[in-house]
Amino acid sequence: MTTHTPGARAELVWITNPDNYDPGLGARLKREGSERVDLYVEHGFDVRVVHSCDVVPGWNSGPRLWHGDEDLLCKGRGFLLSSWTWHQGIAQQIQAIARTIRASDAVLLTDGVHGAEGLAMDKLAMYHHAGRLDVPVLPCVAVPFGRYTRRALETVRRELAADAPHGYVIKPREMAMGFGVHRVDTLEQLSSALDLLAPADLGCLVQPCLPHTGDVRVYVHQGRQLAALLRTPEAGAYRANVSQGGSGSALTVPAEITEMSERLARSVDADYLCVDWLLGADGPVFNEWMTVSAAFEDLPEPERSTVGRALVTHLARRLGVGGTEA
Ligand SMILES: Nc1ncnc2c1ncn2[C@@H]1O[C@H](COP(=O)(O)OP(=O)(O)O)[C@@H](O)[C@H]1O
Ligand SMILES: [Mg+2]
Structure with a gap:
């Protein structure tokens, strides 16, 4: 693992997941993200943007995050890891990257909160x-996996229905940008929505629509x-x-x-x-x-x-x- 030269500019590596997006949307997000990169550069950071698909986490005499033959991990270097995805394979990749950075002397800046x-x-x-x-938080029900998915309906009927005159919102537990946040008016629609969600195993919550x-x-x-x-x-x-x-x-x-x-x-x-x-x-x-x-x-x-x-x-x-x- 390399270390910083004293007096060098602080380095940020921003790991993104372009495989989340249709290429057109990806291009727009890249343009918007470049404003953030400009801000960081203006304030004295060197910034590299790297795609999660191009990174290989591993261990060889220490935690490694290979990008080609280069190890990106370096003492004091900061990592911004975009960590939401709808794709189980990318989720595994993000988890492996996060755990590798946490095990190293680099800093995972997107952690940001202490606790679980x-x-x-x-x-x-x-x-x-x-x-x-x-x-104040809304009551919610986590949707079970696979063939047990519809069991959520019983719990929703029992625990949420009385406080849901405006229907329900189903949303993934760990996503962003409004992805998959779905509104339904009735338990029948909720039942069908859950059937569609089941094969994706996204890990969802049902809440009353407020x-x-x-x-x-x-x-x-x-x-x-x-x-x-x-x-x-x-x-x-x-x-x-x-x-x-x-x-x-x-x-x-x-x-x-x-x-x-x-x-x-x-x-x-x-x-x-x-x-x-x-x-x-x-x-x-x-x-x-x-x-x-x-x-x-x-x-x-x-x-x-x-x-x-x-x-x-x-x-x-x-x-x-x-x-x-x-
Ligand atoms: N229970 C709810 N009732 C009504 N609107 C909701 C509810 N939950 C989310 N929303 C609306 O949907 C948007 C996206 O949902 P949110 O939970 O913030 O997911 P994301 O992480 O994708 O932003 C919220 O900003 C809000 O406007
Ligand atoms: Mg939100």
Whole structure:
């Protein structure tokens, strides 16, 4: 394993999963991702983007992450690993890469929260965690695998139906960008949707559908809220993800949302955390959190620059390097 030369620029390796996307969408995401790369470069990082399919994790006298004949692992180097996928083979690859980086002296920057491994990505684990802290969460049912899938219907009927006058949302536990987030109105439709999901073994949750006026993303850095982004679904739509047509604007949030977001960030020792809330008629409901990969580019100025600076400060702190101000 090589080490940094003192005084050298901090290095980031961003491992992406282009095999998740239709090539056209992949090209658009690459263009959008290049804004993030520019920000990092401007603040003193060297950035390499590597595709997960081109990386081979292994061990040979130490953890190795081969890219051709080069070992990407190096003391103090930071890795950003895009870790959601609908493909079981890619999921295994991501897991192998993550575990190899964690075993090395390099830093897996996308970990970002302390606690069980699943807390970084798994919505079910997040709801357990947030609910224990008295943060409002929707009830949910995890869908069993394979031929047991339809058993979820009985549990949904018993546990959720009375509180689901607007139908249900089925969503994968560990995905992003609104992928596979599906709304159904009736238990019959839910039953068919579950039949379609079963062969994919995606690992899904069923929740009541909460009519909401939008999602709020709160950016917390070093224990304090920096900014909030309101994402509103397109007319007639239910997903507020900007990648699904939602639109973003800055927002002053009620003190209650700020307090709960900061409390959640503290509870997982997160130096930088983006906490998403659904704005329901009876108040905010926790939806999910994300670490450094969450978008902030849809914020207007000056919030966009504030959050961008916080992000690079966070990365520099995790890598133990200073002086990243542009
Ligand atoms: N239970 C729900 N009721 C109503 N809308 C929901 C619910 N869950 C998610 N949504 C909408 O769908 C969007 C995507 O769901 P989310 O859980 O955030 O998944 P992802 O990780 O793909 O962003 C949310 O931003 C929200 O607008
Ligand atoms: Mg989301």
